[in-house]
Amino acid sequence: MTETWDSAGYIASSRYRLTVCDYLAEHGSGLPSRIAAETDLAQPHVSRALSELREQGIAELLVPESQQKGRLYGLTDLGELAYERVALDQRIELSVVDSDGFPDSSLLAELEAQHGGDLRAVAWVEPTKAWIHFSSSALLDEYDEETLKTIVSTLVNEEPLTESLEDLPAGQPEYVVFGLEEALVVRIPADDDVNILISVDRSFDTGVESLTETCLKLTRASVLDTEMD
Structure with missing residues (x-):
């Protein structure tokens, strides 16, 4: 299984992960609180999705790990490719x-x-x-x-x-x-x-x-x- 497809399938199999990736792909980056507010998801769901996406190398923290406020997230290169794969398939x-x-x-x-x-x-x-x-x-x-x-x-x-x-x-x-x-x-x-x-x-x-x-x-x-x- 290719890494890109594996990541695309991981994104697609959760509406929370998919919604978070939609947001990050559109806006380039995002704070958990802003993602939650603009997608109508509960913040715990957003935080969990971001944690899962980070574990899979799909999303990354764009500020130092020690920074407790303003924790900004974005897609990795793999995440961008995987999300593009998912977006192409939303046609049926x-x-x-x-x-x-x-x-x-x-x-x-x-x-x-x-x-x-x-x-x-x-x-x-x-x-x-x-x-x-x-x-x-x-x-x-x-x-x-x-x-x-x-x-x-x-x-x-x-x-x-x-x-x-x-x-x-x-x-x-x-x-x-x-x-x-x-x-x-x-x-x-x-x-x-x-x-x-x-x-x-x-x-x-x-x-x-x-x-x-x-x-x-x-x-x-x-x-x-x-x-x-």
Whole structure:
């Protein structure tokens, strides 16, 4: 995994970190109190986000560490590159849907039947539009729309970041597994214009190959049906 993508994913996976980086990218630097006031975030959330971003080398303190007042923060060179990567990916039209609104309800039903205890979310992603279904409303409450849009776009648009575990005859990766803070996300290409993202708990201990086989079998049939209509 490249350092820039790793940092971009870290920014995108928290709306607080994303909002703080938005502010720093726009203004060049900022005090925690001013960032909080101008973004409508609580100052403890801003302070925690800045601390996390510093730990990852994305943000830096622009004054001496010993200075207790006027602690000004800015993005590092890595942070600027990572945020640029995130900003480029905030382009997709995303809809959160129930099972009836998902493009392939049979896929959802099969995944829930086989992996219901581990399943967090499933997204059907086309070049400019995506549909995402959460297994529970509690999981949906963890994300706002812009954060979801950024995560989905970044995972789909990024080139494979590790060697694939299994290759198709054409040499393209059959799936790629991404590790986020609280979940694993499996990206599976159904065809040239459709990618499926399946999010499961990090403790997921069922074979990813089995999940992938189920997904490919059902989605490719669905894609073929659509092309024949």
